[in-house]
Amino acid sequence: MTYIVLEWGDDTDGTAMATRDGKGADLRRSLTLLWEGGARGQRGPRPRLTVERIAHAAVEIADADGLEALSMQRIAAELGYSTMSIYNHIPSKDLLLEVVADVAAGRPPELGGETDFREAVRRWAGALWAGFQARPWLLRVPLDHAPVGPNQLAWLDRLLQPLLAAGLVGGEARAAALHLTAVVRGTAQISADMSTARGTDGEFPRDGVELARALAEVVDPDGYPALAAVHAAEIAGDDLGHRRPDGVLPAELSFGVDRFLDGVESWTAARTSRDG
Amino acid sequence: MTYIVLEWGDDTDGTAMATRDGKGADLRRSLTLLWEGGARGQRGPRPRLTVERIAHAAVEIADADGLEALSMQRIAAELGYSTMSIYNHIPSKDLLLEVVADVAAGRPPELGGETDFREAVRRWAGALWAGFQARPWLLRVPLDHAPVGPNQLAWLDRLLQPLLAAGLVGGEARAAALHLTAVVRGTAQISADMSTARGTDGEFPRDGVELARALAEVVDPDGYPALAAVHAAEIAGDDLGHRRPDGVLPAELSFGVDRFLDGVESWTAARTSRDG
DNA sequence: CTAAAACTATGTACGTCATACGTTTATTAT
DNA sequence: ATAATAAACGTATGACGTACATAGTTTTAG
Structure with a gap:
């Protein structure tokens, strides 16, 4: 894999490449x-x-x-x-x-032997998650457009395989891939420092619990009824918050990815029964 | 809504606040x-x-x-x-x-009269999407931790309401909310400039088509079989790629959100039938 | 074999950035 | 009135991205 500059011109044109946030996403x-x-x-x-x-x-x-x-x-x-x-x-x-x-x-994970599309997707997501854990700074590299680098495309390709195998057609698979990528990225971004931060009172920070406590000190719960309810459940220790990672996927990702895969599965199932 | 600094101390402690990427996410x-x-x-x-x-x-x-x-x-x-x-x-x-x-x-959208939780979530996502369209620079503000500002929390609270109403319990609702936020954000991030960019040959850029074409010029399709298949479908004009936004949600978001909501729905349905 | 073309590397310089620090100025509690 | 205190200012520092002019090196055309 070599990266070579073929040419990048003089930018004498410069007409439309200031796209409101500059940095020419050309x-x-x-x-x-x-x-x-x-x-x-x-x-x-x-x-x-x-x-x-x-x-x-x-x-x-x-x-x-x-x-x-x-x-x-x-x-x-x-x-x-x-x-x-x-x-x-x-x-x-x-x-x-x-x-x-x-x-x-880097190169995407090998999912070769995996026949269950759900497990393949889960392993892919787990690998991406692990990548963001290993290099948290990747989350801060500004994203200018869809992936076009050789490795980024390889990751995308690897994810598309099980999605196509699951029965999604072109545009659906693309949308699903974007969906999954975004979820892993976004979740990693938000829980990045929560996982590394120690609780201020020496206590171990488990997922959202620390955050919930901190917010409770400052925020009027009446203004945020649903949030308060969730926080209460979280502090009390509900079923999801304290669950250990089930394999490669961390708990906060697992639920969402699994629901999404459920939805994908019933979608393709409906099509097969529909089209014969 | 007023923002006031109570105190921010001297940072004389400074022990652990360099979290590998600095910028103390305190x-x-x-x-x-x-x-x-x-x-x-x-x-x-x-x-x-x-x-x-x-x-x-x-x-x-x-x-x-x-x-x-x-x-x-x-x-x-x-x-x-x-x-x-x-x-x-x-x-x-x-x-x-x-x-x-x-x-x-800003303030989150009003979803008051909406009884269908799916429609409420879709409208919420549409509003967030619209927000990112109106202020694309928001996507570039570095994300340091979960939302803690009054408006951010209000957005979160608004989303949690329909999710709780749908039957998700505490931690699940939180995970689902994170999931949806990440999807909207990530999708907006990636399709941000694709929607504003004009095709280089004057042609109108419809979603991924322009990208697919540009990549095809450079990338060896053999290395990316699944990707090539999707691109081929996309250029040919498959069912998803050229669909117009169905209401508030753009096409590239709609599919993923809908599949996710399908999954959520069958999840809660399974629980009710399980627990009685 | 030479000379010029083509390309790589360097040095200097500029404007902008976040922000540390010391001083001045305005206000209020006593 | 006067002391205390916070707000605002000015100056200065070091780091940043990068424009531009120059010097150096190697390949190829004659």
């Missing part, structure tokens, strides 16, 4: 950067720096010190080059981050 | 900042700046020029104060962003 631009072109330049010195080396250094930095420590200067220093040399290989930090995110994602 | 700290305390300082000049004024100015800036234009200097300039005056009211930009996100979220 798909074509990302694609040319992310995909290998093999053939390298013809004349001139053989490049000693490459996009790949840069990206790997960046991943190491982020792994070690988090995303906010990932600066162009730091990368250059780590590799023993001047800051500006980086820009001979990458047009901007935004695009670098795209490459870095793809490299850091 | 829950207590956020809570004291986000929730109104009423009683203002006793001595000294009456503050002319307030957290509220600052937050509202910030929202205006982000609305106008995107999140990357939102700097402390810009806020101060907009309000006619010196940059550092802001720090008399907000301890850091990170915390400011939390307040800003809550203010920008």
Whole structure:
């Protein structure tokens, strides 16, 4: 897997690429950067720096010190080059981050032997979850568009397989894949620090319990009746909150994913019985 | 709804608040900042700046020029104060962003008259989706922990109501709410620029079609069999891809949400028939 | 074999950012 | 009146992304 910049032009056009939040989410631009072109330049010195080396250094930095420590200067220093040399290989930090995110994602899990589509999906989600646990900084890489990197696409492809096998047709499978990706990402994002944080009074923080307690100190429960009810159940210790992870999926993910898969299953079942 | 800083201390403790990605996701700290305390300082000049004024100015800036234009200097300039005056009211930009996100979220939709829990959830999701369309920069505000702001909690509470009404118990309802929030957020994030971007060859970009085409130019389909199959269906124009939004929910969200609600429904149905 | 073309790397410089710190100014409790 | 206290300001610092001009190196055309 090599990442080579084919060309990225002069941006002289610059008309419409400021999309309200700037940072030009130019798909074509990302694609040319992310995909290998093999053939390298013809004349001139053989490049000693490459996009790949840069990206790997960046991943190491982020792994070690988090995303906010990932600066162009730091990368250059780590590799023993001047800051500006980086820009001979990458047009901007935004695009670098795209490459870095793809490299850091790594290859998707092997689900080969799995015949039960539900179990395959659950294992896929578990692997993604584990990935976010291992590299929490990935959750903070700004998302500009649908995945286009080789690894990101591989993850997507792996998920689509069991979904198609389950009987979903093209657009449905895509929607389901997006759905599942979003759920894992979102859940990881929200429970990221809750799992690592220790309770302020030394107590062990189990899922939402700590949060519920903290909120209870400050928030008027009358304004949030449903929330108060849920919190009460949670503090009392209901069936879901304290359940241990059942295999690869953490409890807070498991329920939602399973309900979704239930829905998918009955959807495809209904179609088969409908169409014959 | 007023936001008042009660106190934010000296951070002399500073032991454990560097959570690998820094930016101290200190829950207590956020809570004291986000929730109104009423009683203002006793001595000294009456503050002319307030957290509220600052937050509202910030929202205006982000609305106008995107999140990357939102700097402390810009806020101060907009309000006619010196940059550092802001720090008399907000301890850091990170915390400011939390307040800003809550203010920008606004009040949740009224679902009062809705008896069908599915329709209530769908309307809630549609409203959240619309919110992200109106303020795409909200998707880029870094998420540090579960929602704790008054508006964010109000949104959560509104969603929990129909979920509890549907028969989910405490922890399940919480998981389902997290699930739905994540799905809307994630879908909005990924289809954000796809909906606003024009096709590069002047053609209208319909959902994933443009992306599928662009990828097809570069990616070897053999490496991604399932993906290629889905893309082929999408370009050909399958049942889902070109469907118009059915009401408040866009097509790419609708399928996933509906399957999830199917699953929830059969889950609670199974419980009632089980427990009597 | 040479010379120029093509490309890589570097150094300097600029504008912007968040924010630490010390000073001044306005207000209120005594 | 006066002391206490908080609010606002000015200045300064170090880090950031990156524009731009320059210097250096290697391949290929003649």
